Amino acid sequence: MSAKPSKAPEVAPQDMNAVRAAKERKLHELLAAGVDPYPHVFKRSSRLAPLAEKYAHLKDGEVTTDEVAVAGRIMALRNNGMFIDLRDPNGKIQLFSHKDNTPESEMKKLETVDIGDIVGAKGIIRRTPRGELTVNVKEFTMLSKSLLPLPEKYHGLTDIEQRYRQRYLDLIMNEESRNVLRTRSKIVTGIRKHMDALGALEVETPILHPILGGASAKPFVTHHNTLDTNFYLRVAPELFLKRLVIGGIADSVYEIGRTFRNEGISPKHNPEFTMIEGYHAYMDYNDMMDHVENLVQAVVKEVHGGLKVPYGDYEIDFSGPWPRKGMLELVTEATKIDFLHFDTADKARKAADDLGISTPPEVNWGQIVEAVFAEQVEPTLIQPIHVTDYPMDISPLAKTHRSNPRLVERFETFVNTWEIANAFSELNDPKEQRRRFDLQVAAREAGDEEAQMLDEDYVAALEYGLPPTGGWGMGIDRFCMLLTNSSNIRDVICFPTLKPKK
RNA sequence: GACCGCUUAGCUCAGCCGGUAGAGCAACUGACUUUUAAUCAGUAGGUCCCGGGUUCGAAUCCCGGAGCGGUCACCA
Numbered sequence: 001m002s003a004k005p006s007k008a009p010e011v012a013p014q015d016m017n018a019v020r021a022a023k024e025r026k027l028h029e030l031l032a033a034g035v036d037p038y039p040h041v042f043k044r045s046s047r048l049a050p051l052a053e054k055y056a057h058l059k060d061g062e063v064t065t066d067e068v069a070v071a072g073r074i075m076a077l078r079n080n081g082m083f084i085d086l087r088d089p090n091g092k093i094q095l096f097s098h099k100d101n102t103p104e105s106e107m108k109k110l111e112t113v114d115i116g117d118i119v120g121a122k123g124i125i126r127r128t129p130r131g132e133l134t135v136n137v138k139e140f141t142m143l144s145k146s147l148l149p150l151p152e153k154y155h156g157l158t159d160i161e162q163r164y165r166q167r168y169l170d171l172i173m174n175e176e177s178r179n180v181l182r183t184r185s186k187i188v189t190g191i192r193k194h195m196d197a198l199g200a201l202e203v204e205t206p207i208l209h210p211i212l213g214g215a216s217a218k219p220f221v222t223h224h225n226t227l228d229t230n231f232y233l234r235v236a237p238e239l240f241l242k243r244l245v246i247g248g249i250a251d252s253v254y255e256i257g258r259t260f261r262n263e264g265i266s267p268k269h270n271p272e273f274t275m276i277e278g279y280h281a282y283m284d285y286n287d288m289m290d291h292v293e294n295l296v297q298a299v300v301k302e303v304h305g306g307l308k309v310p311y312g313d314y315e316i317d318f319s320g321p322w323p324r325k326g327m328l329e330l331v332t333e334a335t336k337i338d339f340l341h342f343d344t345a346d347k348a349r350k351a352a353d354d355l356g357i358s359t360p361p362e363v364n365w366g367q368i369v370e371a372v373f374a375e376q377v378e379p380t381l382i383q384p385i386h387v388t389d390y391p392m393d394i395s396p397l398a399k400t401h402r403s404n405p406r407l408v409e410r411f412e413t414f415v416n417t418w419e420i421a422n423a424f425s426e427l428n429d430p431k432e433q434r435r436r437f438d439l440q441v442a443a444r445e446a447g448d449e450e451a452q453m454l455d456e457d458y459v460a461a462l463e464y465g466l467p468p469t470g471g472w473g474m475g476i477d478r479f480c481m482l483l484t485n486s487s488n489i490r491d492v493i494c495f496p497t498l499k500p501k502k
Numbered sequence: 503g504a505c506c507g508c509u510u511a512g513c514u515c516a517g518c519c520g521g522u523a524g525a526g527c528a529a530c531u532g533a534c535u536u537u538u539a540a541u542c543a544g545u546a547g548g549u550c551c552c553g554g555g556u557u558c559g560a561a562u563c564c565c566g567g568a569g570c571g572g573u574c575a576c577c578a
Binding site (some may be wrong): 005021022078080081082085098114116128132134149152153154156158161162165174176215216217218259263267268420473474498499 | 511514515525527528529530534536538546570577
């Protein structure tokens with residue numbers, strides 16, 4: 001391009017604030033000088049964190065003859081650019097430019113450098129008398145000229161909405177945000193490592209589901225054009241994973257993946273969230289309790305170093321063994337009422353009413369027990385506990401309890417009043433499964449939007465034979481909230497769902 | 503979905519009983535030069551979220567709307 005110095009930026013002035021205009025001007029100065037403000041590559045001799053380690057022994061004021069090439073984002077300029085704070089994802093270093101040791105050509109480049117630019121620098125490394133590890137700049141390279149100003153350096157970006165909408169800015173400015181999302185990554189890696197060590201096979205199953213299944217939830221609906229068919233975005237991977245166990249691809253399979261529920265958004269609910277589900281042949285829900293406990297402990301230890309984790313006003317102690325208590329038993333402890341004594345929904349409803357928990361007439365016995373449990377027991381479950389033996393009414397995919405036909409072999413693990421895991425001995429009797437589906441379909445026809453659909457192919461798969469299988473699922477996002485002391489699920493999601501602006 | 507709250511410069515925030523817009527950072531001009539939120543002097547920067555209304559006069563009061571947050575309801 002013809003590099004002619006241009007005073008006037010190419011963008012209409014009314015579209016820019018003064019800060020941007022100054023940056024545009026500097027960009028033009030670079031172009032005019034024949035400098036590419038967006039070069040293709042820069043060879044670093046080291047990242048910043050290893051440098052800090054390598055030179056930790058340098059005393060204040062000590063100078064080396066070691067030449068380094070470093071790169072990162074400029075976070076601060078002091079003394080008209082004599083001191084630059086450079087940062088990369090894991091470290092920081094100071095750049096020092098002074099006419100006594102920096103060539104005039106490089107000193108000149110400082111005039112086109114702003115806070116927020118990505119730059120590279122070469123020079124010898126030293127520690128200043130005030131103790132800052134520093135590169136004495138011999139050569140400057142603009143690596144990416146920024147055109148927008150960074151948020152205020154001291155307070156950072158605090159506007160919660162903007163932090164989620166422009167997560168990149170939040171990440172540039174807030175160490176805490178970077179750390180929370182890094183911890184999430186570590187948690188997922190830790191889970192995967194634990195599962196792989198067990199010999200479980202990681203698989204991927206469809207997100208586009210022609211038939212809703214695997215959980216009671218309201219779905220998103222989407223459309224495939226050439227098939228001219230609507231699909232649901234999955235609310236759970238469950239039925240496909242069990243098909244794989246039927247197929248014998250492995251004794252243990254698991255999937256970590258995005259799941260979608262078209263329900264309210266809250267500090268604990270994002271419309272798309274990440275679950276892990278695992279299925280293990282020849283095991284039952286007792287084995288799953290051991291499994292969930294081991295896995296959670298392994299990951300907590302890996303992320304936190306120990307098993308005690310602060311959350312809000314509490315300290316969660318993940319050391320085991322975690323108590324295992326029946327849901328009905330817990331309800332009885334809390335209410336002095338044994339709901340197993342009520343053989344009809346009406347009797348249970350009356351007892352719930354007396355507790356101030358009203359339920360609509362169409363709900364069944366299990367749903368009433370669940371409502372009482374949610375109201376009276378859940379808020380007390382701070383430390384890890386496996387709540388076992390759920391009503392069959394609310395568990396259409398779980399195997400009937402071996403000692404009580406009204407219950408199923410299911411448990412949910414609670415921590416900090418939240419359900420973090422849900423597991424059962426999988427129902428593998430095809431006739432019983434069909435009967436359960438029929439009940440769901442009836443509930444759906446009676447207006448229960450969240451009741452499950454009959455999946456003929458899944459029943460057919462069961463008819464070929466699913467081994468006795470233990471299955472479990474865990475919401476990764478909430479688990480991450482617990483381990484990062486986050487009070488909002490959005491903090492542990494890189495790009496949480498927001499209403500589009502305007 | 504209901505209730506409550508917030509929204510002012512690029513960012514962080516003031517703005518009283520209604521009298522016509524302020525600071526710090528960032529930017530610009532200059533000074534200074536081993537700083538650590540550098541310092542000093544000066545300059546520029548506004549759809550006060552949007553739309554109505556009341557008023558001589560609205561960032562401020564009233565009504566409606568939007569986005570976000572908190573609480574509750576449902577869900578994991």
